[in-house]
Amino acid sequence: MYMAKKAFVCTKCSKSFPTNADLQKHMRRENGQTIACDKCGIRFAENSNLKAHIDMHNEEHNLKCLKCDKVFRHRSSLSRHMKVHSSN
Numbered sequence: 001m002y003m004a005k006k007a008f009v010c011t012k013c014s015k016s017f018p019t020n021a022d023l024q025k026h027m028r029r030e031n032g033q034t035i036a037c038d039k040c041g042i043r044f045a046e047n048s049n050l051k052a053h054i055d056m057h058n059e060e061h062n063l064k065c066l067k068c069d070k071v072f073r074h075r076s077s078l079s080r081h082m083k084v085h086s087s088n
């Protein structure tokens, strides 16, 4: 006897997904719901994308001036700051 595969179905468009996570992802996109980065406000539809984005922030956060140990959030800020040291 044929058993229907258990699937997670979108109530809006009847598309089915193999896992609940896939359905949730789809529903978020459909509803225009996104997760915002609390550091810069950029919004992402998928948690994994947000996570990768936050990793980027953490990396930026560690930018340190080699001459005075000042820490910068952005590469551009650091390079602007370096001019202070090079002007002497």
Ligand SMILES: [Zn+2]
Binding pocket: 010, 011, 012, 013, 014, 015, 026, 027, 030
């Ligand atoms: Zn849908």
Ligand SMILES: [Zn+2]
Binding pocket: 037, 038, 039, 040, 041, 042, 053, 054, 057
């Ligand atoms: Zn961000």
Ligand SMILES: [Zn+2]
Binding pocket: 065, 066, 067, 068, 069, 070, 081, 082, 085
């Ligand atoms: Zn410096």
